[in-house]
Amino acid sequence: MPELPEVEVVRAGLAPAVTGARVEGVEVLDARSVRRHAGGPADFEAALTGRTLGVPARRGKFLWVPLGPTRDAPGPDAPDARALLAHLGMSGQMLVREPGAPADRHTRIRLLLDQPGHGPVEVRFADQRLFGGLAVRPTVEGVPDQAAHIALDPIDPAFDASAVARRLRMRRQGVKAALLDQTLVSGIGNIYADEALWRSRLHYATPGERLTQARALALLADVRDVLDLALAEGGTSFDAQYVNVNGQAGYFAHSLNAYGRGGLPCPRCGAAMVREAWANRGSTRCPRCQRRPRGIAV
Ligand SMILES: [Zn+2]
Structure with missing residues (x-):
């Protein structure tokens, strides 16, 4: 089961692939992996498509990517700002792939990104045991609502x-x-x-x-x-x-x-x-x- 160091490794590995990228397409292959998203698979896909992605952040084992603006949606500092929240659960993985790369087992969600400076990138959420999942959640001062009660972790620079x-x-x-x-x-x-x-x-x-x-x-x-x-x-x-x-x-x-x-x-x-x-x-x-x-x- 991933603990903080594993989640931090995932965060750091995702950062160059997603930061500043635009979501060109979303494919939910298994609805169970978006059960934490209130609106279901179609709403999850609509909430992400067209958005730009910010720098991945982490608190404890919570990992999220702030959502930036589209032409008609507010930016990350707006009152209704949102983030893509990842629960790795027991076996969740975020796999960074070139588009068209061979399939990964247990892929549940595919995000097709356009990364400035690199071009198309695919991020796959794979999860064998299905305890994890992705959701778009509102943020409070930059932290997803579901993580707001979580204390800082000992490697956070602000940890007291x-x-x-x-x-x-x-x-x-x-x-x-x-x-x-x-x-x-x-x-x-x-x-x-x-x-x-x-x-x-x-x-x-x-x-x-x-x-x-x-x-x-x-x-x-x-x-x-x-x-x-x-x-x-x-x-x-x-x-x-x-x-x-x-x-x-x-x-x-x-x-x-x-x-x-x-x-x-x-x-x-x-x-x-x-x-x-x-x-x-x-x-x-x-x-x-x-x-x-x-x-x-x-
Ligand atoms: Zn001893």
């Missing part, structure tokens, strides 16, 4: 680590649940939460309110480092369905210290790591480096 650390320290819940709360901080999924907690030597159930400000800041710095590392490697993927915009599968698991390492030695102390049931998923930790907090049942 001190303020987020203070809010984290007001939580009674375990730090892992807090890190996964998209209204506190976005873009952290199960994989990177496990990695950051391992670096910080914290048990997932440690209540936020037990952290000092320095410890909370150190945890957020560890989150940032883990995400930066994954970004530098092009994202981490554990799902064979995930490929980047160029269609290449991304496997960057070699830098993981915790996630997926249940039963393997802790890279720091050598103790056998444990994978435990947690919130309907798993959580992997080192029983020696990341001890259960006193008085907390897990």
Whole structure:
């Protein structure tokens, strides 16, 4: 399942192909991939055709492309500005192709673009498992309405680590649940939460309110480092369905210290790591480096 680094890789890969391009045609091949678009496939196609596309943006795992003007539609700064919002879901891909390139499996939507300086480009939304989709949504101050409640992520230049650390320290819940709360901080999924907690030597159930400000800041710095590392490697993927915009599968698991390492030695102390049931998923930790907090049942 794509996490923030994968979505950022997709965003960066899309940018040169779509920025400034004009939508010449839209083809919805599977209506299930536009079920988040209120008006259905025909309205989706009409909403995009003829529009110019802005610079792709991201907040957490939300990815969108601002819609620019047509002759008779308002620009991105108008009150009714809209954006093309992409939900990658479990297996969504945005594939950049030359027109007429061989078909990609599971292609659900095709966007035919005219890119100034390049010419025709095709962007294909492919999604095997159909949890993802595309929608045209209204924006509020440049952010799609569906992403407006999402907090900034740790790699956003405007991220305020001190303020987020203070809010984290007001939580009674375990730090892992807090890190996964998209209204506190976005873009952290199960994989990177496990990695950051391992670096910080914290048990997932440690209540936020037990952290000092320095410890909370150190945890957020560890989150940032883990995400930066994954970004530098092009994202981490554990799902064979995930490929980047160029269609290449991304496997960057070699830098993981915790996630997926249940039963393997802790890279720091050598103790056998444990994978435990947690919130309907798993959580992997080192029983020696990341001890259960006193008085907390897990
Ligand atoms: Zn250890």
